[in-house]
Amino acid sequence: MFNDSGGTGEKRMKLKTKLFGSVYQFKDVKEVLAKANEEKSGDSLAGIGAATTAERVAAKVVLSEMTLADLRNNPVIPYETDEVTRVIQDAVTADAYQTLQSMTVGEFREFILKSDGLSLAAVRDGLTAEMIAGVTKLMSNLDLVYAAKKLGVTxxxxxxxxxxxxxxxxxxxxxxxxxxxxxxxxxxxxxxxxxxxxxxxxxxxxxxxxxxxxxxxxxxxxxxxxxxxxxxxxxxxxxxxxxxxxxxxxxxxxxxxxxxxxxxxxxxxxxxxxxxxxxxxxxxxxxxxxxxxxxxxxxxxxxxxxxxxxxxxxxxxxxxxxxxxxxxxxxxxxxxxxxxxxxxxxxxxxxxxxxxxxxxxxxxxxxxxxxxxxxxxxxxxxxxxxxxxxxxxxxxxxxxxxxxxxxxxxxxxxxxxxxxxxxxxxxxxxxxxxxxxxxxxxxxxxxxxxxxxxxxxxxxxxxx
Structure with a gap:
């Protein structure tokens, strides 16, 4: 829907992985994002969190191999039915997005950790909330602190x-x-x-x-x-x-x-x-x-x-x-x-x-x-x-x-x-x-x- 280079619908994405002899299959991006999340009682209450640590790791593996374009093209609430989605998607600037869309979420994590604050500020307007949440799920507590320290905002x-x-x-x-x-x-x-x-x-x-x-x-x-x-x-x-x-x-x-x-x-x-x-x-x-x-x-x-x-x-x-x-x-x-x-x-x-x-x-x-x-x-x-x-x-x-x-x-x-x-x-x-x-x-x-x-x-x- 939003990918200028032709899109990568959920049918074309890899939504499964094999881990320790077991195959983990996820139905869509929303489920991958939910099950890749660190344990939260709210996700458990909603019935959407990972059932086991292995399933959580499997979801993180699948998420790490998705591109940022995959996350943009598959917001967790559809553009047509939610004005928050529309506000976020409509605010994305084409130039910043073009530099990011082909990165995998795993590559984006590496980019964040190795880049300086100015480089990160330069790509902010190419991001959607799903991209930001996705990379967050792949980061350790130390990663989150280390990266946040670089991101000065006045x-x-x-x-x-x-x-x-x-x-x-x-x-x-x-x-x-x-x-x-x-x-x-x-x-x-x-x-x-x-x-x-x-x-x-x-x-x-x-x-x-x-x-x-x-x-x-x-x-x-x-x-x-x-x-x-x-x-x-x-x-x-x-x-x-x-x-x-x-x-x-x-x-x-x-x-x-x-x-x-x-x-x-x-x-x-x-x-x-x-x-x-x-x-x-x-x-x-x-x-x-x-x-x-x-x-x-x-x-x-x-x-x-x-x-x-x-x-x-x-x-x-x-x-x-x-x-x-x-x-x-x-x-x-x-x-x-x-x-x-x-x-x-x-x-x-x-x-x-x-x-x-x-x-x-x-x-x-x-x-x-x-x-x-x-x-x-x-x-x-x-x-x-x-x-x-x-x-x-x-x-x-x-x-x-x-x-x-x-x-x-x-x-x-x-x-x-x-x-x-x-x-x-x-x-x-x-x-x-x-x-x-x-x-x-x-x-x-x-x-x-x-x-x-x-x-x-x-x-x-x-x-x-």
């Missing part, structure tokens, strides 16, 4: 995120009732620990126009008064944010959760036309200064949870989220990697793998990619799993993490990275916040030479 809202040598954080001051005093106590504490250079972004307990407007106004008043160079965002539904923006709320970033299929996005109450309208409205009325002003969150498993997975695996669907996000040139994207629960990522091992996959896939897509390194309390995961993933991602130059008081979100009821974790990760990696933010922290006596001072954590800085 974006500019009020400030620029993703510059070399920086590690940013979203200050997430959630409150169970959106009480402004409680929210602002968390904001002041977070800033006093050097958190919040990516964004001050709150998940509201109540999705109302007045509430969102009040929170955005409070954030803007605080950052203006104390000359804190950052961005504000309230992560309500996009339609509520649009109404608040139309009524004059000072909005730097507009947010929405995304899924990798049209059906699951409809379950979120969105479609491409709505997102296009939101982008245009934000472009006209935003309070930020730069060209990147959208914020998206994703997470493996959301499509299955809403019945919109279309028989596709959760890694491939996650890559499709990033293909949709790319349309809007976002300032921030992050995967909330362990938030949905054990039905999709059962334990710490699966959570760590998913975080590394998502980070790599987002950056290969061309997004300024962060990770909410988190878990819910009914998962078979703990704080050590969380910290292991954060350290590994920091090594791979993850753009930003969350910053929450004590790492315990009292509104969403899950565990993630704390203000203190962010400080420790910066010291371990020798990284600093975004330049203008770091300079302001030094002016306030909170940081010195990129490190926290003894004054860190002193909220009285902002109460005088």
């Amino acid at each position: 974006a500019t809202c009020n400030t620029t995120i993703g510059e070399a040598g920086t590690l940013s954080s979203r200050l997430q001051p959630n409150h169970p009732t959106d009480d402004l005093r409680g929210v602002m106590a968390s904001v002041m504490e977070g800033i006093s620990y050097g958190a919040g250079d990516a964004v001050i972004g709150l998940n509201p307990a109540i999705d109302s126009i007045d509430g969102i407007s009040a929170l955005l106004t409070q954030f803007k008043t605080f950052t203006n008064k104390w000359k804190i160079p950052t961005q504000n965002c309230v992560l309500a539904h996009v339609t509520t944010q649009m109404k608040a923006l139309q009524q004059g709320a000072p909005m730097d970033l507009m947010f929405q959760s995304l899924a990798g299929s049209q059906k699951s996005n409809e379950a979120f109450g969105i479609d491409v036309n709505l997102l296009d309208d939101a982008y245009q409205l934000m472009q006209a009325h935003k309070s930020s200064t730069g060209p990147n002003f959208m914020y998206f969150e994703t997470g493996q498993g959301s499509e299955l949870s809403s019945g919109g997975h279309n028989g596709a695996d959760q890694v491939t669907l996650e890559a499709r989220c990033y293909g949709l996000a790319k349309r809007y040139r976002p300032f921030l994207v992050n995967t909330v990697v362990g938030f949905i629960g054990p039905e999709y990522l059962y334990d710490g091992r699966q959570m760590i793998r998913a975080g590394l996959e998502d980070h790599f896939m987002g950056k290969l897509t061309g997004l300024p990619m962060g990770v909410d390194v988190c878990y819910t309390n009914h998962m078979k995961a703990d704080q050590n799993d969380l910290e292991n993933l954060a350290m590994i991602l920091a090594m791979g130059d993850c753009t930003y993490f969350m910053g929450i008081p004590c790492g315990d979100d009292i509104m969403l009821m899950y565990q993630t990275t704390s203000f203190h974790d962010m400080a420790a990760l910066r010291e371990l990696t020798g990284k600093r916040p975004i330049k203008e933010f770091a300079e302001r922290m030094e002016d306030l006596g909170i940081m010195l030479a990129g490190r926290l001072t003894e004054r860190a954590g002193d909220l009285s800085i902002f109460t005088v």
Whole structure:
């Protein structure tokens, strides 16, 4: 369908292999992608994962011998029935695709591992989500970290995120009732620990126009008064944010959760036309200064949870989220990697793998990619799993993490990275916040030479 050199339909592809005396036959590309995936409880729940390790290896062998054109010509959800597929396919540029289409997925893996960041950036626009997900399934955890580190991506809202040598954080001051005093106590504490250079972004307990407007106004008043160079965002539904923006709320970033299929996005109450309208409205009325002003969150498993997975695996669907996000040139994207629960990522091992996959896939897509390194309390995961993933991602130059008081979100009821974790990760990696933010922290006596001072954590800085 999409191959300029004539196409390679599924009937002409080799969809079987012999391994240790057994023949493994797969019916189509979608099944190969699903069974080549590393073990995920979500794929098992959907009945599409490999039944044995041998079957998984066999699927990886078959996948490695497919060409990138095979993956483009066989999206996991048909072009005719899914607008996410259409967005991704229509965005592919012919020149970049021509350089890649005849590579096998195995050869593409080797190309990624041996190439520099500029070479990889040059081919991004020739990729579809299925290509990106496919090569991810052939990569080890070390491969994913090594490759992601080469894939620098910057974006500019009020400030620029993703510059070399920086590690940013979203200050997430959630409150169970959106009480402004409680929210602002968390904001002041977070800033006093050097958190919040990516964004001050709150998940509201109540999705109302007045509430969102009040929170955005409070954030803007605080950052203006104390000359804190950052961005504000309230992560309500996009339609509520649009109404608040139309009524004059000072909005730097507009947010929405995304899924990798049209059906699951409809379950979120969105479609491409709505997102296009939101982008245009934000472009006209935003309070930020730069060209990147959208914020998206994703997470493996959301499509299955809403019945919109279309028989596709959760890694491939996650890559499709990033293909949709790319349309809007976002300032921030992050995967909330362990938030949905054990039905999709059962334990710490699966959570760590998913975080590394998502980070790599987002950056290969061309997004300024962060990770909410988190878990819910009914998962078979703990704080050590969380910290292991954060350290590994920091090594791979993850753009930003969350910053929450004590790492315990009292509104969403899950565990993630704390203000203190962010400080420790910066010291371990020798990284600093975004330049203008770091300079302001030094002016306030909170940081010195990129490190926290003894004054860190002193909220009285902002109460005088």
